[in-house]
Amino acid sequence: xxxxxxxxxxxxxxxxxxxxxxxxxxxxxxxxxxxxxxxxxxxxxxxxxxxxxxxxxxxxxxxxxxxxxxxxxxxxxxxxxxxxxxxxxxxxxxxxxxxxxxxxxxxxxxxxxxxxxxxxxxxxxxxxxxxxxxxxxxxxxxxxxxxxxxxxxxxxxxxxxxxxxxxxxxxxxxxxxxxxxxxxxxxxxxxxxxxxxxxxxxxxxxxxxxxxxxxxxxxxxxxxxxxxxxxxxxxxxxxxxxxxxxxxxxxxxxxxxxxxxxxxxxxxxxxxxxxxxxxxxxxxxxxxxxxxxxxxxxxxxxxxxxxxxxxxxxxxxxxxxxxxxxxxxxxxxxxxxxxxxxxxxxxxxxxxxxxxxxxxxxxxxxxxxxxxxxxxxxxxxxxxxx
Amino acid sequence: xxxxxxxxxxxxxxxxxxxxxxxxxxxxxxxxxxxxxxxxxxxxxxxxxxxxxxxxxxxxxxxxxxxxxxxxxxxxxxxxxxxxxxxxxxxxxxxxxxxxxxxxxxxxxxxxxxxxxxxxxxxxxxxxxxxxxxxxxxxxxxxxxxxxxxxxxxxxxxxxxxxxxxxxxxxxxxxxxxxxxxxxxxxxxxxxxxxxxxxxxxxxxxxxxxxxxxxxxxxxxxxxxxxxxxxxxxxxxxxxxxxxxxxxxxxxxxxxxxxxxxxxxxxxxxxxxxxxxxxxxxxxxxxxxxxxxxxxxxxxxxx
Numbered sequence: 001x002x003x004x005x006x007x008x009x010x011x012x013x014x015x016x017x018x019x020x021x022x023x024x025x026x027x028x029x030x031x032x033x034x035x036x037x038x039x040x041x042x043x044x045x046x047x048x049x050x051x052x053x054x055x056x057x058x059x060x061x062x063x064x065x066x067x068x069x070x071x072x073x074x075x076x077x078x079x080x081x082x083x084x085x086x087x088x089x090x091x092x093x094x095x096x097x098x099x100x101x102x103x104x105x106x107x108x109x110x111x112x113x114x115x116x117x118x119x120x121x122x123x124x125x126x127x128x129x130x131x132x133x134x135x136x137x138x139x140x141x142x143x144x145x146x147x148x149x150x151x152x153x154x155x156x157x158x159x160x161x162x163x164x165x166x167x168x169x170x171x172x173x174x175x176x177x178x179x180x181x182x183x184x185x186x187x188x189x190x191x192x193x194x195x196x197x198x199x200x201x202x203x204x205x206x207x208x209x210x211x212x213x214x215x216x217x218x219x220x221x222x223x224x225x226x227x228x229x230x231x232x233x234x235x236x237x238x239x240x241x242x243x244x245x246x247x248x249x250x251x252x253x254x255x256x257x258x259x260x261x262x263x264x265x266x267x268x269x270x271x272x273x274x275x276x277x278x279x280x281x282x283x284x285x286x287x288x289x290x291x292x293x294x295x296x297x298x299x300x301x302x303x304x305x306x307x308x309x310x311x312x313x314x315x316x317x318x319x320x321x322x323x324x325x326x327x328x329x330x331x332x333x334x335x336x337x338x339x340x341x342x343x344x345x346x347x348x349x350x351x352x353x354x355x356x357x358x359x360x361x362x363x364x365x366x367x368x369x370x371x372x373x374x375x376x377x378x379x380x381x382x383x384x385x386x
Numbered sequence: 387x388x389x390x391x392x393x394x395x396x397x398x399x400x401x402x403x404x405x406x407x408x409x410x411x412x413x414x415x416x417x418x419x420x421x422x423x424x425x426x427x428x429x430x431x432x433x434x435x436x437x438x439x440x441x442x443x444x445x446x447x448x449x450x451x452x453x454x455x456x457x458x459x460x461x462x463x464x465x466x467x468x469x470x471x472x473x474x475x476x477x478x479x480x481x482x483x484x485x486x487x488x489x490x491x492x493x494x495x496x497x498x499x500x501x502x503x504x505x506x507x508x509x510x511x512x513x514x515x516x517x518x519x520x521x522x523x524x525x526x527x528x529x530x531x532x533x534x535x536x537x538x539x540x541x542x543x544x545x546x547x548x549x550x551x552x553x554x555x556x557x558x559x560x561x562x563x564x565x566x567x568x569x570x571x572x573x574x575x576x577x578x579x580x581x582x583x584x585x586x587x588x589x590x591x592x593x594x595x596x597x598x599x600x601x602x603x604x605x606x607x608x609x610x611x612x613x614x615x616x617x618x619x620x621x622x623x624x625x626x627x628x629x630x631x632x633x634x635x636x637x638x639x640x641x642x643x644x645x646x647x648x649x650x651x652x653x654x655x656x657x658x659x660x661x662x663x664x665x666x667x668x669x670x671x672x673x674x675x676x677x678x679x680x681x682x683x684x685x686x687x688x689x
Contacts, residue, residue, distance in 0.1 A: 026478035029471060055474035060505035064467035067460060067502070071435065071471025074458050077478045079471070093461055201433045201456040201472060203484055208451030210459035217448060 004184040005247075012173030015143040015180050016082065016108040016166065017042035019150035021052050022188040025106075026077040029057040029068035031087060034120050035170045036110045039082040062087035066094035066105070073103035074209060076197035078154065082108035084170065085126045089114060092130065095163070099134030099225060101210055104157035104164070104195075106150065107135070111270065111321075112170045113353045121354020122170035124269060128322035128330045134225050136164040136232060137298040139269040141255065143178040145296070148243065151192055152251055155239045158195050160232040162225070167298075170354070172271045187246055191239075229300045236297060253302035255294040256309050258284065262291030264369045265310055265343075267335065268319040269295045272350075272357040276319075279362035290366050295331065303338035310343045315369045319382075321351045328379045346374040350382035357382075405452035411444045414609025416599030416616060417518045418444055419573040421453075421489065424516060427583040430455055432485040433476070435469040437499065438462035439491035440525045440601075441518065463498040465490040466506035469513045477512075485514060485587060492519040496532035496554050503594075507563035510591045517594070520601035521553070528604045535624075537668055538656045539606075545659040552671065556596050557679075561630050566591040569629040572598040574616030578627055578639055585631065598625045606655025618650035623676045636683040647672050 010018065016039050020028065028047075030040040046052040055072075059065045062083050069079040083091060088109055098105050113123045127137060138153060140146040146168050153164035168174055199207065213221060233253075240251040257277045259265055266276050276292035283290040293309060295302070310316055316339065320329025327333065332347025339345055348365050351357040361383060368374040404425050411418035417440055434457045436442050442459055446452050460468040469488035476484050488506075495503055495517040506513060522540045523529040530540040532554040543549040560568045567589040569582040579597070586593040600616050602609040619625040620641050627639030647669035651657045660668065 027471060027474040029467075029474075055478055057470055057474055057509070059467055059470075060501050060508075063463065064470075064502045064505060067464035067467035068471030068474070070460070070464075071458060071468035071473075072475035072478070073471075075433075075472055075475030075479060075481075077475035079475070094464065097461055097464075201458055201476075203431045203433065203455060206430070206451075206454060206456040208445060208448075208453065208457040208459065211445060211451065211457070212443065212447035214447060 004187070005181045007179055007181050009177050010143065010180050011038065011175050011177055012140070012143045012146045012168045013038040013110070013175065014042055015147040016150055016168070017046065018182055019147045020080050021046050022182065022185060023078065023151060023154050023192055024189070024194065025052070025054055025080045027055045027057070027069065027072035027079045028081065029059055029065040029072070029079070030081050030083070031059050031062050031065050033062070033084045033087040035112060035174045036082045036084045036087070036108070038174070039108050039110070062090045063094055066091045066098060069105040070094065070098050070101055070103050073105050074101065074201045076195060076200035078195045079105050080108070081105065082110070084110040085112035085114055088126045088130060092133070095130055095133040095135055098163040100221070102161040104154070104161055106153045106157055107163065107165045108150065109165045109167045110170050110174045111167055119353045120170065122172060123321040123352045123354065124167070125322040125352070127165065127167050130165070131299060131330060134162065134229070135299060136162055137167055138164065139167045139296055139298055140173060141271060141273055141294055141296065143173055144180050144249065145251070146173060147180055147182070148247070148249055148251055149296070151188065152236070152239055152243060155192050156232055156235045159235050160228045162228050162232055167270070169270045181247070183247055191242060191246055233300045233302070251296065253295070253297035253305045254309055255296060257292040259291030259293060259309055259311070261289055262311055262314055263289045264315050264317070264366055265291045265293060266317040266319060266362065266365055267293040267295060267331070269298065269331065270321070272319065272321070272362070275357050275359045275362040278359035279366055282359065282363060283366055288366070288370065298331070301334055301338070306335060306338050307342055310339060312342055314343050316343050316345045317348050317365050317369050317374065318345055319348045319350050319357070319365060323349050323352070323379065344376060346376050346380055348374070348380045348382050404454040405445065406454065408446065408450070409444050409452035410446060411440070412603055412609070414602040414612040415440070415444070416520060416573065416601060416612050417441060419612070420518050420597045420599045423573050423576060423579060424583055425453065425455070427580055428485055428487060428587055431483060432487050433458065433472055435460055435465050435472055435486065435488045437465040437490050437494045438525070439494050441489055441491070443525060462494055463502060465494055465499055466502040466513070466515060469515070470506050470509065470511045473511055473513050486512070488513055488515045490515070490517055491525070492517060492521060492533035493523045493531045496556065504563065507560065507565050507592045507594070510565065512590055512592070514586050514593045514595070516597060517556070518597050518599040520599050520604055522604055524601045524604035537660055537664060539659060540656070548659065557628055560594045560596070565594060567593040567631050568596070570596040570598070570625065570627055572616045572620060572625065572627065574613045575620060575627060575639070582629060589631070606658070607653055611653060615650070615653050618645060618653060621645040622647045622650040622672065624650055624672050626676065626679055628679070636686045638679060638683050
């Protein structure tokens, strides 16, 4: 902990808001949706109280929030929005636009299931449905990590010229209070100085952005986005090291628990990790060498770190809180491809629509691996009634 | 009918922000005529935000641009919101004197981007919003929009089933938002249009210019008739030129003795299926709306 840091008890949504404040974000455009609202309420309060020198735009839709962020970002300003679920789905068109326009917008995404039927509780189907939009995605495991990830997201986004999403579980993080260290403003300023855009909407140097592109150049534009994603992986490591230097806290693509000698491993994203760690301890107490992995960085996909962490030949359960209907869990499919020839992967789907992933749930998944009852070629539904 | 004054011609000759030669507008395009005059009045210190529509194509494909000011292309429904974001970003960087112009067609304004326009008006964002209105989705091949008048042919309102409902009343809609400046205009009356552009440029807050820009291929007339069609729209009172500044003091451009609506209608192939009785009903609606407008203007000036 930095000596001048302040330790406060705040929710995940407040952690997000404080990160946006300390990042000296210049434009915030947002539309309310449960469970995101307290993020923007907090930021609106910061702006009104003079704690932030930012323009706060309340839009009439999330589509407009992202459009406004793109416009602001194109002027060279630092822009942020936050949303959830239906709001993220409504933004979808502009998520693609933000990437294509190479605007480093940062989005706080509070994971909530998609309707119908209505629910406001957590799963990852909303953010997973945006995986092909060209946004970096970081799934937080704690309120502190929500805060840290947001600062890192701005840093990497502005260097790679790619937008970034900081993802947190609805209610489990968004509305639960934890201790969070807020570093002093000078430390943040050192890590994340004012944005200096190389090219922007500048009447002294006029350019047209986003006009019609023909086949002779469109594909190259797409290629450059993919190259930027690939380069961003290295930037994340580099800036996470700088963040660690400044704060003593670690941000890394994959977090692991007792994996080194594991004979079976489970991988998840978000707060379910705690249940898997508890199950690992319980199993190890009974002589089973289990391990758990939490994926913090989902885009760019950390294929190489995954191969390095998962012991060769150890069966891996990938637990998705989302379904790609007609196929399987989105992370499971990608992990399977990344670990081809390295370790067998079984895909599990659990915790949809806010259903808890308890230590017993996690233990059940490990047992399915151990007892060889999990099927590798289909979705293994966890605790679901037929 | 008034003719352009000498000072208008002088103003049109001075340098502005484009578009330059080489733009991709169709012959006789009313939209590009409106843009040429606007860009000259606005000068180089502005940023254009242009959604999907003819003007997104007209400006030119990558890496070309015929406008001489920065241009952000944006999705169809996003012009007003993106312009709000550009405004906020420029303000954050201290560039308060740069004019932000959202330049959108009738489809982008009356239909798909309507919510965003209303929100920007509601927030009174310091943005100049120009709707160039050719009364249908011309860029996608002439489909009806909320700006298409009753009785008009489009590819989605074929002659056997022309548009049954009237054009949305953008004057009533936008002035109901109590924005600082609203005006309807057309480049066919350049004195009036240029004066309104100047007042819009010099007003702060949300300004809305509703500009009638006839489209030869879409409205089915010869390309040399663009200005004639637009003038007939005004002189027949089909498209009244109105100005509402400060939410009050509605003024209506006096085009003299009205010309028959029939003359306006018969210039355009999109109305060719209307029989004389239908044209008379069209004229009766134009007349009723004109009386409502004059009544409103008088009420406003009495207050």
